[in-house]
Amino acid sequence: MLDYSALRAVAAVVQTGSFEKAAGVLHVTPSAVSQRVKQLEERLGVVLIARGNPCTATQKGEWLCRHMENVGMLEGELFEHLPALVGPGEVRQRVTLNIATSADSLGTWFVAAVSNFAKSSPYLLNIAIDDEDHTAEWLQKGRVIAAVTSLEKPIQGCRRVSLGTLRYHATASPEFVARYFAEGVTPEAIASAPALTFNQKDRLQGRWIRQALGEDLTYPTHWLPSTQGFLEASLAGMGWAMNPIQLAREHLETGRLVELIPGTPLDIPLYWQINRLAADRLTELTREVTLVAKHRLLR
């Protein structure tokens, strides 16, 4: 049978990032944690934890962590019916659910959804951030049990719910537009005006250029991996950027930001994909996510 004290040790190391901190969470010594993990790895003949600072799960380790989440959810239901299972003085470990989202969703609507869920649920949440085109991989690789993703295609073993559309506008400060786009948004202007790019996975600027100008163009860019930083840097005139309408709206209304080409939004449809096994036990989470999305995203 599975050695659950070892499985729990692996999950705790991955979650906290170190054997020492896992020991603190599990109320045992670091060497006990180390021994449990090592014995399990030897028995399975695979490495479950990549030792480092922080320690992370290997691909096989990730699946084991997701299994522990699912078991934790089942245990939670069992304890409801048989509270005596928790021994006197024993502290129940709370189950942590791993969820992936894009930074822009987190910065515009997702915190409201997960806060609502977290307040009335026994679960802790571990929110991971990646580009909306890449969060689906997190699900596929078993690193999370649910994700906000731009992938419409249902992922194997997952349920998919359509959330609505996150709308972006290509925006900059009026001074920036006057300095670089006085002659309009020409290919020459695009080649000299610095854009803002979130990171190497962020293709929104290039997609907007293709949609607006009908061709692929290269452009100089600053790199700034922060949704709020993007907005601030656009307002300060550092570059032009694709900002979500939820954050840009008030600044467009007051004229502190202007669209490079009025009326040319870029729409990104978003989906909620959730592991089927988990979905049944997390109907509340899906409910909160879809409810908030309905209010904050475009239909």
Place this chain on the structure above:
Amino acid sequence: MLDYSALRAVAAVVQTGSFEKAAGVLHVTPSAVSQRVKQLEERLGVVLIARGNPCTATQKGEWLCRHMENVGMLEGELFEHLPALVGPGEVRQRVTLNIATSADSLGTWFVAAVSNFAKSSPYLLNIAIDDEDHTAEWLQKGRVIAAVTSLEKPIQGCRRVSLGTLRYHATASPEFVARYFAEGVTPEAIASAPALTFNQKDRLQGRWIRQALGEDLTYPTHWLPSTQGFLEASLAGMGWAMNPIQLAREHLETGRLVELIPGTPLDIPLYWQINRLAADRLTELTREVTLVAKHRLLR
């Protein structure tokens, strides 16, 4: 002599994350980029680029990229004196400077500093985010030319300037405090009230507990890698969190957030460390960073 077309190819691949996009930036074919990089790697006998999605620099590749930044800065000065060096129809590649900062600094004062600099400088900026205890490693490993760091000790080959103190308060919504801390901030309450933790490198919650209660305690936590998300989740009652005073102040004043223990801030002194070779050419950057820090951080 150094083959600068190859060096430029390596730098472009690292910056854009792919051979295809680097080709676009350099106005050559992807196979030309690939060939240049490969020949240089073969000549040096080391791998410069870890092929992947995205492609990243190896440790040796990073040093080469920093060298290209320094050369680019020197070229910039040369072109000022000899503009004819830029051939007719030739587009000058703008130099990108790599800088590391903490997410909290970015979210409270650093965007203002780099925006000011970027607007009046020919450089593009690539802002990397890591924990303030870890940005110094980015400098030491040659991945950036300057960093906002909590490391007071001068890094070899770098100049160090004291920036001031980023002050944090342990805060939560009034409802959250009433629910979990009605009996005060006791070890039992800490063991049951979910905290918010940025990521595994974030130790601020634990440091505050030690400072406030005089002992190390474990605590349940949600994980949320976003400065703005932290603030929003605290306001929504998802957990208690160490929020920078710059973001928390107005909410503390209106009572939407309260301190867990009034008058117990946690102060993190910050430093600006900048590569000596680059520092002479980037006095303006250091000036803007220290100027904004002076206004926004505590002395």
